[in-house]
Every structure is written in C-alpha cells, then in structure tokens.
Amino acid sequence: MRPDLDDLARLDRQLDADSERPLRQLAARDREIGRGLDRGSSQTRLLAWLDRVDSGAGRRPRLEAIAASITLWLGVAGLLSGISVMSGLLLVGRQQPVNVLLFLALFIGTQLLLLLLTLAVGIGVTRGSALHLPFENLNPVRLLWQKALARLSGALGQRHFAVIGRLALLRWGQLFGVWFNLGAAAAFMTILLVTDRSFGWSSTLDISDGAVWRLTQLLSAPWSAWLPAAATSPDLVAATRFHALQVVFDAGQSASMRGWWPFLFMSMVCYGLLPRFVLWSVFRWQYRRRLRLAFTRFPGVSLVLGRIDSPSVATQGEAGGNHPQTAGYADIGLLPADRRFSVLLDWAGAFAGSSADTGRFAMEAGNTLKAGLDLEADRQLLQRLNRERPASILIAVKSWEPPLSDLGDFIRGLDTGGDCFLLLLPLRGGGISVAERQDWQHFAARFPHRHLTVLAGEAGPPRSGADA
Amino acid sequence: MTTPRFAVVGHPNKGKSSIVATLAQDDSVYIDRLSGTTRTARRYPMRVDDEVLYELIDTPGFQRARAALAWLEQHCDDVSRRPKAVADFCRQHHGDKDFFNECELLQPLVEGAGIIYVVDGSRPYGPEYMAEMEILRWTGRPSLALINPIDNDAYVADWENALGQYFKTVRVFNAHWAEFDKRIDLLRVFGQLHPAWQAPLDKAVACLLGERKRQRQQAGELITELLAGVLRHRESQRVPSGVATEPVKKLLAKKFEAALRKREQQCRRRIEEIYSYYQLQTREAALDIDDADLFDQQTWYLFGLTRTQLVLAAAGAGASAGFLVDAAVGGHSLLGGTILGGLAGGYGGWHFSDEIAKFSIKGLPTGGQTLSFGPVSHPNFPFVVLGRALRHHRLICNRTHAVREPLAIDDNKPLAGFSARDRTSLAGLFRDLGKYAPDSARFNKARTALRELVTTQLGSRVRAGQGQ
Numbered sequence: 052m053r054p055d056l057d058d059l060a061r062l063d064r065q066l067d068a069d070s071e072r073p074l075r076q077l078a079a080r081d082r083e084i085g086r087g088l089d090r091g092s093s094q095t096r097l098l099a100w101l102d103r104v105d106s107g108a109g110r111r112p113r114l115e116a117i118a119a120s121i122t123l124w125l126g127v128a129g130l131l132s133g134i135s136v137m138s139g140l141l142l143v144g145r146q147q148p149v150n151v152l153l154f155l156a157l158f159i160g161t162q163l164l165l166l167l168l169t170l171a172v173g174i175g176v177t178r179g180s181a182l183h184l185p186f187e188n189l190n191p192v193r194l195l196w197q198k199a200l201a202r203l204s205g206a207l208g209q210r211h212f213a214v215i216g217r218l219a220l221l222r223w224g225q226l227f228g229v230w231f232n233l234g235a236a237a238a239f240m241t242i243l244l245v246t247d248r249s250f251g252w253s254s255t256l257d258i259s260d261g262a263v264w265r266l267t268q269l270l271s272a273p274w275s276a277w278l279p280a281a282a283t284s285p286d287l288v289a290a291t292r293f294h295a296l297q298v299v300f301d302a303g304q305s306a307s308m309r310g311w312w313p314f315l316f317m318s319m320v321c322y323g324l325l326p327r328f329v330l331w332s333v334f335r336w337q338y339r340r341r342l343r344l345a346f347t348r349f350p351g352v353s354l355v356l357g358r359i360d361s362p363s364v365a366t367q368g369e370a371g372g373n374h375p376q377t378a379g380y381a382d383i384g385l386l387p388a389d390r391r392f393s394v395l396l397d398w399a400g401a402f403a404g405s406s407a408d409t410g411r412f413a414m415e416a417g418n419t420l421k422a423g424l425d426l427e428a429d430r431q432l433l434q435r436l437n438r439e440r441p442a443s444i445l446i447a448v449k450s451w452e453p454p455l456s457d458l459g460d461f462i463r464g465l466d467t468g469g470d471c472f473l474l475l476l477p478l479r480g481g482g483i484s485v486a487e488r489q490d491w492q493h494f495a496a497r498f499p500h501r502h503l504t505v506l507a508g509e510a511g512p513p514r515s516g517a518d519a
Numbered sequence: 520m521t522t523p524r525f526a527v528v529g530h531p532n533k534g535k536s537s538i539v540a541t542l543a544q545d546d547s548v549y550i551d552r553l554s555g556t557t558r559t560a561r562r563y564p565m566r567v568d569d570e571v572l573y574e575l576i577d578t579p580g581f582q583r584a585r586a587a588l589a590w591l592e593q594h595c596d597d598v599s600r601r602p603k604a605v606a607d608f609c610r611q612h613h614g615d616k617d618f619f620n621e622c623e624l625l626q627p628l629v630e631g632a633g634i635i636y637v638v639d640g641s642r643p644y645g646p647e648y649m650a651e652m653e654i655l656r657w658t659g660r661p662s663l664a665l666i667n668p669i670d671n672d673a674y675v676a677d678w679e680n681a682l683g684q685y686f687k688t689v690r691v692f693n694a695h696w697a698e699f700d701k702r703i704d705l706l707r708v709f710g711q712l713h714p715a716w717q718a719p720l721d722k723a724v725a726c727l728l729g730e731r732k733r734q735r736q737q738a739g740e741l742i743t744e745l746l747a748g749v750l751r752h753r754e755s756q757r758v759p760s761g762v763a764t765e766p767v768k769k770l771l772a773k774k775f776e777a778a779l780r781k782r783e784q785q786c787r788r789r790i791e792e793i794y795s796y797y798q799l800q801t802r803e804a805a806l807d808i809d810d811a812d813l814f815d816q817q818t819w820y821l822f823g824l825t826r827t828q829l830v831l832a833a834a835g836a837g838a839s840a841g842f843l844v845d846a847a848v849g850g851h852s853l854l855g856g857t858i859l860g861g862l863a864g865g866y867g868g869w870h871f872s873d874e875i876a877k878f879s880i881k882g883l884p885t886g887g888q889t890l891s892f893g894p895v896s897h898p899n900f901p902f903v904v905l906g907r908a909l910r911h912h913r914l915i916c917n918r919t920h921a922v923r924e925p926l927a928i929d930d931n932k933p934l935a936g937f938s939a940r941d942r943t944s945l946a947g948l949f950r951d952l953g954k955y956a957p958d959s960a961r962f963n964k965a966r967t968a969l970r971e972l973v974t975t976q977l978g979s980r981v982r983a984g985q986g987q
C-alpha cells in the first residue's frame with residue numbers, strides 16, 4: 052500500500068536533489084507534470100509526481116523489502132518461541148500436573164504487563180514524546196531497523212522519522228506476540244491431543260480454593276456467559292489442588308485435571324492473542340497513517356504541491372539580451388582658460404539648460420551658432436562651415452543627455468580641416484557625473500579618423516549618473 | 520484575440536530597461552549607467568501556463584529621430600496614411616545600420632504594440648524630444664507616457680506639461696522604488712489604453728496578485744522549515760577512548776556554525792528565487808551563535824552503549840548465568856542464583872565500564888566519548904533567526920528588479936515588531952519544534968501554527984516596509 056517507506060525515501064532523495072536546482076526549472080517541470088495529472092488528493096498527486104520525476108533510475112531504497120523480511124522473520128520467531136515455551140511448560144516434569152497458576156503467570160500475567168508497557172510507549176509515541184526505555188538499545192530488531200531508517204535521510208533519518216520508526220517497532224512487537232500466542236495455542240492443543248497432560252494448581256503461598264476460583268471467575272468473565280464450558284467451577288478448583296511433593300493422584304482427581312484446558316485456552320486467546328492482535332492492528336493503522344502524513348507533510352512538499360497545482364506565471368524575458376559594450380574611451384580634459392575657438396555651436400539648446408555662459412567660450416564675436424534643432428538648418432550650417440573652414444570648432448552639448456548618432460552624423464559631415472572639441476556643459480545646479488563623462492568619451496572614441504577632444508565645461512560637483 | 524503588446528520606447532538612457540526589468544521582474548536585464556546598452560529589442564511575455572497575457576518589448580533608444588521624421592514627412596502628406604508611412608519606413612530601412620535603432624523600436628508599433636514612452640523626470644525637457652514624440656504620434660498607436668524620476672523629481676512638472684500635449688495618459692513611475700501595488704496599478708493603466716486589452720490585462724493582474732500571495736506562502740513555508748531545522752540541528756562525533764577531545768570540539772563547533780549558515784543561506788537563495796531574483800548579490804553579516812555552552816559529552820561503551828545500558832546488559836547476563844545454577848539445583852535455591860548473578864553482573868558492568876572502554880577488539884575501540892554540539896538553547900536564538908529572515912524577505916519584496924546594488928543585511932538583532940502575545944506564542948512553538956519528533960502530531964501542529972504566524976507577518980511587514 053502506497054505511500055510506503057520506499058516512497059518516503061525516494062521523496063527525500065528527490066527533494067534533496069531539487070534543492071540544488073534553479074527554482075524556475077523546477078517550476079516549469081512540476082507544472083508540466085501537474086497539468087497532466089488527474090485531480091485527486093494531495094497524496095495521490097504527489098505520488099504520481101514522484102513517479103514521474105524519480106523514474107527509478109537511481110538506487111531503490113529497498114526499505115520495504117527490509118521491513119518485509121523483518122516481518123517474516125519475526126513471525127517465524129514468534130511462532131517458534133510460542134511452540135517452544137508451551138512445549139517446555141507442558142512436557143517438562145510430566146510426573147506432576149501443569150501448575151495453572153504458573154501457566155497463567157507466564158502466558159497471561161507476563162503478557163498483560165508487557166501490554167501495559169506497550170500501551171504506555173504507544174501513547175507516548177503517538178503524542179510525539181516517545182517514552183524511551185533504558186534497555187531498548189539492546190533490542191537487535193531496533194538496531195537493525197535504525198540502520199535501515201538511517202537511509203531515509205542520512206544522519207537526519209533516525210530523528211526525523213522517530214515516530215514512524217518506533218511505530219514500526221511497536222507493530223512488530225505485537226506481531227511477534229500474535230505469532231507467539233498462535234504458536235503457544237497450537238502447541239497447547241496438539242500436546243493435549245497426543246498426550247494425557249493434566250492441570251492442577253499449587254502454591255507455596257497460603258491461597259484458598261475460593262480465592263483461586265474467584266480469580267478464574269474474573270478471568271473467564273468475558274466468555275463465561277456464552278461459553279460456560281470454558282469457565283471453571285468451585286469443584287474443579289477444589290479437586291485439582293495439589294502439593295509440590297505429591298506424585299500420586301487418584302483417578303477422579305486425574306479426570307478433573309483435564310477439565311482446565313478450555314479455560315486455559317480461552318485465557319490465552321482472550322488475554323494473549325486478542326489484545327496482541329488488536330494492538331497490532333492499531334499500531335499498523337497508526338503506522339500507515341503516520342507514513343501518509345509524513346509523506347504529505349514532508350519538508351518541502353507543500354512547495355512541490357504549490358508548483359504542481361498553481362498556474363506557472365512567468366514574466367521574464369526570452370533568451371538573448373544585451374551585454375556591455377567593449378568600445379574604448381577617448382581622453383577627457385578641462386577647458387583651457389586661454390584657449391580661443393573660431394566657432395561655438397550650441398547643440399540642441401545646451402546652454403539653455405546649463406548655467407554656463409556662451410561669452411566665456413566664443414572669442415570671436417558673432418560666431419556662436421545654434422545647431423541640433425532643425426535638420427535642414429544643420430545641413431546648411433555644415434555647408435557653410437566646410438566652406439569657411441574655421442580653425443577650431445567647439446560644440447557645446449548637454450552632458451546630462453546621452454550622445455546620439457544625430458550629433459555623430461553632424462561631426463562626420465564636418466570637413467573643415469581644423470580642430471573639433473566637444474564641450475560638456477553641466478546641468479544647471481549640478482556637475483557632470485562620471486558616467487556622463489564616460490558616455491561622451493565613449494562617443495568621441497567612435498571618431499578615430501578625426502581629432503575630437505572632449506572637454507568638461509565645468510568641474511562642478513559630480514552628480515550621480517542615470518541608468519540606461 | 521491578439522495579445523496586447525507594449526513597446527517601451529524613448530530617448531536613450533532614460534530607464535526603459537529599468538522599467539521593463541521592474542515590470543517583468545527580471546534581474547537578467549542588462550542595465551548600465553552608460554547609454555546605448557540596449558541595442559536590440561527584447562520581448563518579455565507574461566505567460567500563465569501556455570497563455571501569453573501581454574508582452575513587454577524593451578527597445579533601443581532613438582538615435583536619428585530628426586532624420587527619421589524628415590523621411591516620414593517627405594514620404595507622406597496625408598494624415599490618414601501616417602501609420603502606413605511608418606510601416607514603409609521600417610520596411611525600407613530594414614537592415615540599414617543608420618536607422619537600425621529606429622526600425623527596432625518602431626517595428627513592434629507597426630505590428631500593433633502600444634506605446635510606453637519613457638522620459639527621465641530628473642532631466643529637463645529639450646527640443647530634441649519633439650521629433651521622437653512626433654514620430655510616435657505618426658504611428659497612431661495607443662500610448663502612455665511614463666516619467667521615471669531617476670535621480671530626483673526636479674523636472675517632473677515640466678515633463679507633465681510637455682508630455683500632456685502628445686499623450687492622453689501620463690504617469691510618474693520610479694522603476695527603482697515602485698512597490699508591487701504601483702506596478703499592478705500601472706498594468707491596469709496599460710489595459711485601459713485599448714478596449715481589447717482590458718480583459719487580458721485584468722486577468723494578468725489577477726494572476727500576478729495570486730502569484731504574489733503564493734510567493735508569500737512559499738516564503739513562509741521556507742522560513743518555518745529553516746527555524747524547524749536550526750532548532751533541532753546538532754553535530755555529533757564519537758571519539759574513541761584515548762583520543763584528545765579538544766580538537767574535535769573545535770571542529771564540531773565550526774561544523775555546527777557552517778551548517779546553520781548554510782541552512783540560512785539556502786533558505787535565502789530560495790526566497791530570492793521565489794521572487795525571481797537569480798543574479799542578486801548580497802552583503803550579509805554571519806549568523807551569530809552566541810551560546811558557548813552547547814557541548815554535550817557522553818561516555819559510550821561497547822560500540823555505543825551508554826553506561827546504564829551496559830550495566831543492564833551485564834546484569835541480564837549475570838542473571839541468565841544464575842538462572843542456569845537455579846535450574847541445576849531444581850529450583851531449591853529459590854532464584855538466589857538469578858538474583859545474585861544479576862547483581863554481580865550489574866556491579867561488574869558499572870565498576871569496570873571505564874576499563875571496558877579502553878579495550879579494543881581487532882583495532883576497533885570498544886568505548887570512548889560521544890561529543891555533540893547543539894541545538895542552540897538560548898531562547899533568543901530562534902527570534903534572531905526569524906528576525907533576519909523577515910528582514911531579508913522585506914528587503915526582497917520591496918526591491919525592484921532594476922536595482923543592481925547588493926542587498927545588504929547587516930545586523931543580528933533579535934526580532935522586533937511582534938506583540939507580547941505573539942512572542943509568547945512563538946516561544947511556545949519554538950519549544951515544541953525543538954522538543955517533539957518531526958513526524959509527530961505535536962511537531963506538525965507547531966509547524967503549521969508557526970507557518971501561519973510567519974506568513975501573516977510577511978504580509979504585514981512588506982506593507983509596513985514599503986516606501987522605506
């Protein structure tokens with residue numbers, strides 16, 4: 052029945068592997084799987100998802116096989132133990148009848164004590180705070196099982212699956228008990244059939260017949276009403292009392308002594324076999340339930356279910372994208388105080404946005420010209436400049452705006468033979484940022500065939516640059 | 520129905536890519552302070568499973584707007600044929616390197632995309648923008664202008680006046696500081712640009728809101744698992760008898776710290792991925808484990824038994840031997856052999872346990888020390904971990920994908936902002952998470968409660984942190 056331990060181990064392994072993968076890859080994969088799944092419980096969908104992502108290419112955990120082996124061997128061991136103990140009790144010392152009180156102490160009293168202990172541990176386990184017994188580490192089944200469980204999550208396994216692991220042990224304990232009682236009951240009936248074994252009672256304590264009868268009456272209360280033949284009577288109790296050193300019994304007493312067996316058999320069934328079976332069923336159910344819960348509540352499972360069930364929402368860009376440019380940078384200098392320029396071009400109204408004064412740059416009166424506004428006017432200006440061939444041209448640009456190919460086309464069109472300078476004007480109230488300088492230096496580097504110098508109009512305080 | 524498309528266009532270096540990165544939640548978009556880094560158009564479809572609800576297109580900036588407008592005016596004198604003229608321009612200049620940028624940005628508009636025109640509110644309006652806006656008007660496409668105040672909002676009012684003459688809708692949108700709600704509002708505005716776009720954009724908004732809720736739940740789940748993990752984490756090492764323990768203690772402490780740090784970092788990376796941050800750089804202070812008394816030291820004997828188990832085992836062996844003596848004398852010793860044997864065995868086990876630990880069998884030591892480090896017992900520790908996780912989440916949520924600065928988380932302060940009642944609840948939940956087995960009902964109950972509390976906090980803290 053799934054999910055089983057192997058599923059849990061596979062889930063653990065898969066989630067561990069997924070933790071190293073990018074989330075968007077997982078989201079795409081899981082949604083793709085989720086869309087192909089039928090609606091159903093979280094457990095069903097999770098199992099189907101697990102079967103798809105973990106197709107068994109990896110090593111199978113084989114925990115279920117180990118658990119099945121433990122179940123088989125414990126069943127066999129329980130059966131053989133029951134047969135052995137019962138045979139030992141019935142067949143040793145045949146000159147005397149089997150002491151009923153010893154029988155009850157062994158097969159009922161001891162088992163009831165163990166049952167109480169099991170119940171205490173079981174309740175603790177289901178509540179989450181397991182009662183640890185001081186000698187439990189000596190249990191070979193526990194050692195074997197812990198080793199197997201450690202495979203679930205490596206070092207984490209034993210602690211992480213503490214309840215499941217202990218419920219498995221409790222279930223196996225009861226399974227052993229069921230088979231022990233079955234073996235004992237079978238041996239009991241077989242020996243009675245093939246031998247003339249009889250029962251009596253004897254005690255070194257001062258116990259009266261009435262006390263024994265009341266004890267047996269109490270024990271047979273569950274079945275005495277509907278199976279009176281399996282109940283005891285005061286006569287039977289009185290007739291079957293014997294002494295430790297007594298070896299000779301009369302015929303009547305011997306006949307009476309056979310009368311104990313229905314009561315003893317029912318006692319074994321009612322106080323040995325039945326409680327064991329009930330506890331085994333309860334622990335088995337609890338174990339399955341916990342396994343299912345552990346599967347659906349495993350750390351990370353809700354994220355998987357979210358990816359399976361929720362629509363995949365992606366807003367990111369398609370493959371490709373832009374990358375940094377690798378072109379070089381031209382040098383940049385400060386405007387020399389004594390430098391004279393033949394022509395000053397105010398490109399795209401650069402002075403209007405800057406606090407810089409045109410009078411500071413153009414030394415020859417009337418040579419401050421506007422450019423970068425009207426394309427046709429720029430063409431005519433180019434023709435004029437190329438005709439007049441001024442010795443030096445200073446183009447004042449807005450440092451806060453990026454250089455455009457529009458300006459590049461104008462500079463390429465200049466054929467004056469003189470020097471050309473780009474003057475970066477700062478925005479009114481600010482300076483020129485490093486990024487802005489670099490931007491213009493980068494622009495100037497695109498004109499290797501002509502001498503284009505970048506000048507910073509004013510040092511000013513550097514401003515933070517703009518993003519692309 | 521055709522998918523709504525929105526081409527983000529404008530002057531170079533005005534934050535087009537930043538706006539796309541923010542709206543598409545894509546930190547792979549290349550953003551630089553230098554202009555012209557976007558050289559080709561890139562598409563950012565919003566996919567919900569297989570359905571594309573809308574598409575953003577990042578485009579390079581205008582480079583020769585005046586020349587392009589001149590071409591258009593030269594080839595079209597009929598106002599009704601202007602959109603066709605733009606299409607003719609793209610067709611005719613396809614592959615022309617002079618108008619490569621113009622073709623890249625106009626082609627999506629020719630194909631039916633809406634216009635998102637972006638300007639920088641921290642730089643003044645200039646005449647060079649007129650040609651761009653005029654070309655966009657020629658396309659006849661629904662349009663929206665976004666003022667992106669990159670450095671400051673000094674010129675936002677001027678821009679609103681200028682853009683209002685060309686665009687019906689003008690919005691201020693800071694790509695670096697826009698909260699999630701503002702991004703959603705902007706998408707709603709996109710939907711209002713054309714009647715046919717309303718429905719898909721409304722659906723997209725609903726999907727993004729749902730996705731946001733899921734993201735928060737997933738983050739809550741991850742933070743809860745982190746806490747559950749660190750509260751139980753322990754590093755153990757068995758040290759054979761005779762080996763110095765101090766170096767092992769140091770190693771264990773280092774391993775412990777490294778393991779907790781790894782858990783926290785894994786959680787953070789996953790949360791970043793949940794919010795689509797794949798290239799985020801972080802600058803964070805290491806988790807401070809200020810708890811010196813985390814060592815536990817237990818002596819072990821005979822391959823792992825504790826002293827109690829060893830004594831019990833020895834007592835059991837002694838009792839078994841004594842029982843054989845009792846059996847040999849026919850029970851006349853009144854179980855004296857069993858009792859004496861048990862006592863002798865138990866005493867021997869207790870008295871010689873240290874000697875037993877020094878034995879070795881075929882080179883394997885039979886005893887030694889089990890050193891363990893953790894879990895952290897300081898009651899403030901989980902509050903510190905939770906505080907760091909919540910702070911990290913808030914920074915991630917309030918960040919946009921256009922920001923390229925490293926994420927700085929540089930404090931180790933305990934959690935603030937929780938009410939006294941919540942703190943008490945949290946302390947109880949932390950205690951249960953550390954105490955009960957992870958597959959127990961109590962643990963799951965505590966985990967579920969913690970997840971709900973954390974998820975609620977994530978929502979409120981994101982809201983509280985907005986605008987910071």
